[in-house]
Amino acid sequence: MFPAVDVCQVHKHFGSLHALDGVDLRIDQGEFFGLLGPNGAGKTTLINLLAGLALPDGGRMSIMGRDVVKQYRASRRLLGVVPQELVFDPFFSVRETLCLQSGYFGLRSNDAWIDELLHHLDLADKADTNMRRLSGGMKRRVLVAQALVHKPPVIVLDEPTAGVDVELRQTMWRFIQQLNRDGHTVLLTTHYLEEAEALCNRIAMLKRGKIVALDSTQNLLSSIAGCRVKLRLAAALPDALLPLVVEQKEGDYILELPSYEAVEPMLAELRLAGVAVQQMNLEQPDLADVFLRVVGKGES
Numbered sequence: 311m312f313p314a315v316d317v318c319q320v321h322k323h324f325g326s327l328h329a330l331d332g333v334d335l336r337i338d339q340g341e342f343f344g345l346l347g348p349n350g351a352g353k354t355t356l357i358n359l360l361a362g363l364a365l366p367d368g369g370r371m372s373i374m375g376r377d378v379v380k381q382y383r384a385s386r387r388l389l390g391v392v393p394q395e396l397v398f399d400p401f402f403s404v405r406e407t408l409c410l411q412s413g414y415f416g417l418r419s420n421d422a423w424i425d426e427l428l429h430h431l432d433l434a435d436k437a438d439t440n441m442r443r444l445s446g447g448m449k450r451r452v453l454v455a456q457a458l459v460h461k462p463p464v465i466v467l468d469e470p471t472a473g474v475d476v477e478l479r480q481t482m483w484r485f486i487q488q489l490n491r492d493g494h495t496v497l498l499t500t501h502y503l504e505e506a507e508a509l510c511n512r513i514a515m516l517k518r519g520k521i522v523a524l525d526s527t528q529n530l531l532s533s534i535a536g537c538r539v540k541l542r543l544a545a546a547l548p549d550a551l552l553p554l555v556v557e558q559k560e561g562d563y564i565l566e567l568p569s570y571e572a573v574e575p576m577l578a579e580l581r582l583a584g585v586a587v588q589q590m591n592l593e594q595p596d597l598a599d600v601f602l603r604v605v606g607k608g609e610s
Contacts, residue, residue, distance in 0.1 A: 312375030314339045314464050314495035320369035329355045331519035342496045344510035351516040353499045357468050361391045390457035391466045396449050398441045405437040408459050415460040427455040430485040447474045466497045507597040515604050523604045534595040536568045542589035550579050
C-alpha cells in the first residue's frame with residue numbers, strides 16, 4: 311500500500327534562503343499527522359510543494375503514490391488543501407463557490423455532497439449568502455468545504471482554526487475527526503499545540519527547513535521526564551529551592567522537578583523552613599514543553 315504522503319530528500323531555495331533542507335517524511339494512509347514548527351520553519355513551503363503550487367529544487371514527493379511533479383493532475387485530485395490565507399471570490403454565494411470548486415475537478419452532480427458539507431460545517435443557513443458578508447470564521451469554514459468538495463483521500467489543514475472561535479473550532483474538528491475515522495488522511499499544521507496533542511497520532515517538528523523531531527505524540531510527551539509544581543506559599547520560598555524556580559508570577563512559584571519522586575524532598579524542605587503551602591498543583595509536561603525543548607524558546 312502506498313503511503314498517503316511520501317517526501318524524500320526535498321530541497322527548496324528562495325534566493326539565498328534554504329527553506330527546505332533535505333526533508334524526509336512518510337505519512338501512512340489513515341493517519342492524523344501533525345507538522346509543527348515556528349514561523350518561517352518551512353511548513354507552508356512544504357504544503358505548497360505538495361499541492362503543486364511550487365516546484366522542489368531537489369528530491370521527490372508523491373501523494374498516494376502519484377508524483378506531484380510528473381503526475382500533477384492525478385496527485386492534485388487526491389489532495390485537499392485548506393490554506394492559511396482567507397482567499398475567496400467576492401462575487402459568489404457559499405453554494406456557488408462550492409459548485410464552482412466542484413467544476414474544477416470535473417464534478418457536475420455534486421449537490422448531495424455539497425449539502426452534507428454545508429450541514430456538517432454549520433453553513434446551511436449561509437448557503438445563499440455572498441462570501442463578502444461572512445465573518446472571518448465562516449469564511450474559513452468555506453475554505454474547509456472547498457478543500458473537501460472532491461472528497462480527497464488526503465486532507466491538508468494549514469492553520470485551519472486561526473481566528474476561529476471555540477464553538478466553530480469544535481464543530482470543525484468533530485467533522486474532520488469523523489473523516490479521519492472514515493479513512494481520510496489528515497496533515498495538520500497549527501500553532502495551537504493543545505489541538506495537535508489531542509488530535510494527532512504522530513508529529514514532526516520543523517526548524518529552519520529541517521525535521522528535528524519525528525515520533526508518536528505519546529513518545530514525544532514521554533521524552534520529557536519530571537514535572538512542574540505550582541506553589542502558593544504563606545512566606546517566601548526557601549533559598550535551597552530557588553534553583554528549581556522556572557517562573558514566578560502573581561505570588562505563585564513554578565518549580566521544575568527532575569521526577570515525581572522529588573516532590574517529597576521539596577515538601578520536606580518547606581517544612582524544615584516552616585513555610586506553609588497554601589495551594590499546590592502538579593503539572594505534567596505537554597506538547598508545548600516538548601516543542602520549546604526541541605525547537606527553542608527563542609523561536610515563534
